[in-house]
Amino acid sequence: MNEEQQIFHLILGNESNLDKSIQKSNAKIRVEELRQHLASKYSNTYVYVLEDIKTESFNLNFLLETHGGIFKYLMELIINFQEQSLDFKVYFSDDNGRIIVNQKVNSTIQFQLLRLQVSRYTLRLNSSLHVGSFFINPVYGEIGLNLATINTRKSEFFDSAQPIQDDFIVYMDSLILTAIYSIRYHYLRILFMINKINLKLFKLYEYYYEQVRYKDNQQLNWRKFPKDSEQLLLRIKKVVKNQMHLQFTEQEYLKLGPILSKQISTENSCLIEVVPKNQSELEVDERLQINEGGFCNIYSKEIIFAIKKEARQQQQGQKRTLVIKMNKGMGSDKIKQEAEIIQVLSNQGPNIQRENQPHYLQKYFQFSGCCPYIAQFYSVSDRPDVLLMERYYHSSLDYLKSKKSEVLSLSSRIFISHNVAMGLRYIHNYGIIHMDIKPANILISKTMMAKITDFGEAINTNNISDSNKPGKTIPFCAPEIQQRLENNQYTYAYDIYSLGVLIFELLFDRFPIVRLITIFQDFRKQNYKCLEDKLQKQIYQVRYNEDEDQKIGPQYLMKYLGRLCIQCLQPDPQLRPNIDKIILVLKDCLTFLDKVY
Known part of the structure; x- marks a missing residue:
């Protein structure tokens, strides 16, 4: 390039820089015009203007409304001259700035449960909201409303x-009014959801709005707290605080029985006899093995079989992938014992009744031989060493948590807990103690239904055998396992303890039992001996701080769910909660979340 060409390019470059400088100056003038309009229209607030040099955009912030001198909505308008775009957002704010749905209380307790529940609520709102969409910032946790900004004349x-132009000013004013009314309608409900106000403050704000602030505006409305949800909270509190270890009285049971017995219907017996196409269908090798238990090997294989409906009638053959459980050793009869337990759970008839159980408790329980909360098993009459079982989409609960813990909502966690409790209610009514409730023995279907499996350690209280000593899985085993009791000395409270550990770990993402040395040290395999000693002496501690732990979700629910778990972990089996009361609390929590969130 010669000297003349260099001078020519330099002149062009200077002209280009001059054009950019003029455009930037015009943009600032334009933004100042808009700021002056907003300042004159909303004289009670101040409009802040921030410039982003890199993106050639301007950020206008101003206050829309204040409630109680604390909570506010803050309007943010981002004007990008390079892309010629307008972006309107409204943020929930308080005296500290934008309200953040925090990610952590401390280094161990996660806040994702709260975010997921509020996200669920915003998704419900957005499905029918036409003016924009509520959002939670996935990184910083800010919550607000993103307004739809379709304006055919924005180029002006x-x-x-x-x-x-006046049309644009009218458009701006309509957006601001839309934002105020949209936010105001859901404001109190969302503040309650993120634990910024409790129920007492919620009702106090409602009274203030109705009697003072908006007394003369009869058309103004907001989303009120459901009356029936308030009754649910009161019932949860009453049940958890008042002698959970006692059964419901006959009068209480007649009132609450329909709630306790309500479940997903199923017509399949817990144990169904099948006929394989041929014996080779049950042949397996180590390539098909998917897991290994203490007394059996577990395989997965696609087999062809027919369901035996009656002695001489068979259903048409079908081809499906099933789980095959086989004894490890030649002399082992664990599979046979497990099949016998499942056969008991498959029995039907009114004559089946647990010993020393009040007659009124059977009014809302059917001995149908079918339970949707127990895994589906299949038996082969001429192969007592083999037990077949359905293979479920999400595998076991511990596998589900390891893969999807960050997106597993509080509703899903309580739903799974309720399913397990319902399964235990069914099992206990048949006189069976499971003795090995833990996440590995809870299977999760595609619809998130929890199914109890692995009855190899179970005790049939109607036919007790001392030949089968139960094993123990720390930390899910109850402290009485350390007392080396006889099988006839164990009670249904053993399963309640295991259920309490399972629910606690599911809700709070940690095990409740810790070593006495330090309250923040979780158990590990090297600590088993120490923990066993604490269980035997019944001096174990529970790592639980109610003031902090209740903040990870809706604080009222988390408070009483935490107390429920603590009661399940009582050293004295007689003081552990009744299974019907556990089910009622979990069911009411689910109903509350569905109504409020």
Whole structure:
């Protein structure tokens, strides 16, 4: 390039820089025009303007409304001249700035449960909201409303040669009014959801709005707290605080029985006899093995079989992938013992009744031989060493948590807990103690239904055998396992303890039992001996701080769910909660979340 060409390019470059400088100056003038309009229209607030040099955009912030001198909505308008775009957002704020749905209380307790529940609520709102969409920032946790900004005449705003048109001003005013009314309707409900106000403050704000602030505006409305949800909270509190270890009285049971017995219907017996196409269908090798238990090997294989409906009638053959459980050793009869337990759970008839159980408790329980909360098993009459079982989509609960813990909502966690409790209610009514409730023995279907499996350690209280000593899985085994009791000395409270550990770990993402040395040290395999000693002496501690732990979700629910778990972990089996009361609390929590969130 010669000297003349260099001078020519330099002149062009200077002209280009000059054009950019003029455009930038015009943009600032345009933004100042808009700021002055907003300042004159909303004289009680101040409009802040921030410039982003890199993106050639301007950020206008101003206050829309204040409630109680504390909570506010803050309008943010981002004007990008390079892309000629307008972006309107409204943020929930308080005296500290934008309200953040925090990610952590401390280094161990996660806040994702709260975010997921509020996200669920916003998704419900957005499905029918036409003016924009509520959101939670996935990184920083800010919560607000993103307004839809469809304006066919927005190009007039970016045309600096003309003054701002009246149509655009009208459009801006309509957006601001839309934001105020949209936020105001859901404001109290969302503040309650993120634990910024409790129920007492919620009702106090409602009274203030109705009697003072908006007394003369009869058309103004907001989303009130459901009356029936308040009754649910009161019932949860009453049940958890008042002698959970006692059964419901006959009068209480007649009132609450329909709630306790309500479940997903199923017509399949817990144990169904099948006929394989041929014996080779049950042949397996180590390539098909998917897991290994203490007394059996577990395989997965696609087999062809027919369901035996009656002695001489068979259903048409079908081809499906099933789980095959086989004894490890030649002399082992664990599979046979497990099949016998499942056969008991498959029995039907009114004559089946647990010993020393009040007659009124059977009014809302059917001995149908079918339970949707127990895994589906299949038996082969001429192969007592083999037990077949359905293979479920999410595998076991511990596998589900390891893969999807960050997106597993509080509703899903309580739903799974309720399913397990319902399964235990069914099992206990048949006189069976499971003795090995833990996440590995809870299977999860595609619809998130929990199914209890692995009855190899179970005790049939109607036919007790001392030949089968139960094993123990720390930390899910109850402290009485350390007392080396006889099988006839164990009670249904053993399963309640295991259920309490399972629910606690599911809700709070940690095990409740810790070593006495330090309250923040979780158990590990090297600590088993120490923990066993604490269980035997019944001096174990529970790592639980109610003031902090209740903040990870809706604080009222988490408070009483935490107390429920603590009661399940009582050293004295007689003081552990009754299974019907556990089910009622979990069911009411689910109903509350569905109504409020």
